[in-house]
Each structure stands twice: as C-alpha cells, then as structure tokens.
Amino acid sequence: GQQVMQIPQYQHVQEGEDFTTYCNSSTTLSNIQWYKQRPGGHPVFLIQLVKSGEVKKQKRLTFQFGEAKKNSSLHITATQTTDVGTYFCAVASGGSYIPTFGRGTSLIVHP
Amino acid sequence: DAGITQSPRHKVTETGTPVTLRCHQTENHRYMYWYRQDPGHGLRLIHYSYGVKDTDKGEVSDGYSVSRSKTEDFLLTLESATSSQTSVYFCAISEQPSYEQYFGPGTRLTVT
Numbered sequence: 001g002q003q004v005m006q007i008p009q010y011q012h013v014q015e016g017e018d019f020t021t022y023c024n025s026s027t028t029l030s031n032i033q034w035y036k037q038r039p040g041g042h043p044v045f046l047i048q049l050v051k052s053g054e055v056k057k058q059k060r061l062t063f064q065f066g067e068a069k070k071n072s073s074l075h076i077t078a079t080q081t082t083d084v085g086t087y088f089c090a091v092a093s094g095g096s097y098i099p100t101f102g103r104g105t106s107l108i109v110h111p
Numbered sequence: 112d113a114g115i116t117q118s119p120r121h122k123v124t125e126t127g128t129p130v131t132l133r134c135h136q137t138e139n140h141r142y143m144y145w146y147r148q149d150p151g152h153g154l155r156l157i158h159y160s161y162g163v164k165d166t167d168k169g170e171v172s173d174g175y176s177v178s179r180s181k182t183e184d185f186l187l188t189l190e191s192a193t194s195s196q197t198s199v200y201f202c203a204i205s206e207q208p209s210y211e212q213y214f215g216p217g218t219r220l221t222v223t
Contacts, residue, residue, distance in 0.1 A: 009151075031209055042201060043154065045211040088153060090212075097208035100170075101146075103153035 003027075004091045006102030014110050019076040021105035023089035032072045033090040033099060034063060043088060046074075079109050114138050115215040117202050123221045130189040132218050134202030136182075142205045143185040144212065145169075145177060147198040154201065160185055161208075192222045 005024045013019050023032065031050045035043040047056055049065035049072060056063045062075040076083055086106045090099035114137030124130050134143060145157040156169030158177040166177050174196060176188045189196055199219050203212040 006153075033211060035212075042214040042217055043203075043212075045213070048211060092209055098156070098159060098169075099208070099212070100156070101154040103151065 004089065004100055004102045006089055006105055008105055009103065010106045010108065012108045012110065013079050015081060016078050019079050019083070019107055021074050021087050021089075021107075022071065023073070023091065023102050024071045025091055025093075027070065027093050029069050029091050029093050030097070031092055032065060034072075034074055035088045035090065035101075036085050037088065037104070038085040041085075076107075079107070081109050081111055083107055084109050115202060115204055115213060117200075117215040117218050119218060120216065121219045123223060124192050125223055126193060127191050130192050130220065130222075132187040132200055132202075132220070134185045134187070134215055136185075136204050138204060138213070139182060140204040140206050140213075141182075142208055143179065144203040144205075145175070145185065145187045146201045146203065147171065147196075148201060148217075149198050157187065157200075192220075194222050196220065197222045 007022050033048045034046040036046055037043045047063050052069050053067045054065040060077045064073045086104040088104045089102045092099045116135045118133045142161055144159040146154040148154050155171045157171055157175050158169050160166045160179040178186045199217050201217045202215040205212045
C-alpha cells in the first residue's frame, strides 16, 4: 500500500510556542487529508489539500501541500492547551483512492 | 457529528472466542471502513466496503472478516480472537474514497 512517513512522532511545546508536523511520501499524491484526534476521542477531519503548492488556513492552523505533491505540513501558531491531541495525515495516490493514514504526531502542550 | 454508532463500546473476551463488532450509519454513505488503532501504529485499515455485499481487504485483514448486507450496517468479525487483536477499533464512512471520512466513537476490545 501507499507509504507515508509522518514526523515527529511526539512534540512537547510550551503554551504559546509554534508547532509543525510533516507528512512525507515517496510517490506523487492525488490528495492529502488532515485529521485531529483528542485524547480518548475519535479522529475528526480538518481539511483536504488537492492542488500543488496549495496553502489553506483555519484560524491558527496553516496547511501546505508541496509543489511536487509528495509532502505536506500542518503548522499551528501560538499553541493553546486545546490543541492537545494527535494529528494524522491521510494520503491517496493515483493507484488507489482509499487513503492511507500516517502514524500521527502527538502534540503535548505544557501550560 | 455524523450519524455513526458502534456497538459494543467496550468488550472483554477470551482467546479463541468469536467476536462481532457493529457499525451503523444513518448518512447513507457508500463507503464504510474498519480500522484498528494501536500505540505507535496510527490507524490501520482492516477492511472496507464500497457498497452492499462489496468489500475488500485492507492492510491488516488477516484474522478478520466483514459483511455488509445493508447500506447502513458494516460488521467486523473476529472468528477466533487472539491477544494480538486487543485494540481500539474505529469505523468510518465517506461518500467517496477521496472524500473526508467521518469516524465512529470506537470500540475498545480486550482479548485475555
């Protein structure tokens, strides 16, 4: 199946610091989705990127799709304790439209 | 939240016993998925369905079977549960495979 690497696995930050997680693939992607899972909860869809070089913003969250459509990033500005959770990317390529999830990045925010 | 329920929400069972988990949706979405989530492994696809009686294997399908006799229900069966199948199981739905997925609340399964 589609291989996707998500880094880092864990990230500790002080409240107010920025946070970035990366999702990398060796093949060209047709699209990428980002999800957030709060501790004890279920994954919740955040956004989907489709176009090369696409940048989308949701309040303090910025999502970017690489020019070659092989990588993506999620950046959170000035983290808050409500940002705590695990962030997953899910990728699909031309061979199969069934997305493959990365292993996730767990964000821990210290007040 | 999308109308997805999973039952049971928690289950403890013994090695070798059969277990069936149920996912029910009220959204009439065509695609349904079963994932397992284990620490350090993220979400791994077990099986998925693209219509009534239409199913296919995912990344970790060994030891699992599925059935979908109605649009709204997707069943996951462990024919003979093993301790390695202790996990949290999530069901998800989507209108199309490239569309966003909506997840159920999950089922925590412990096999002793």
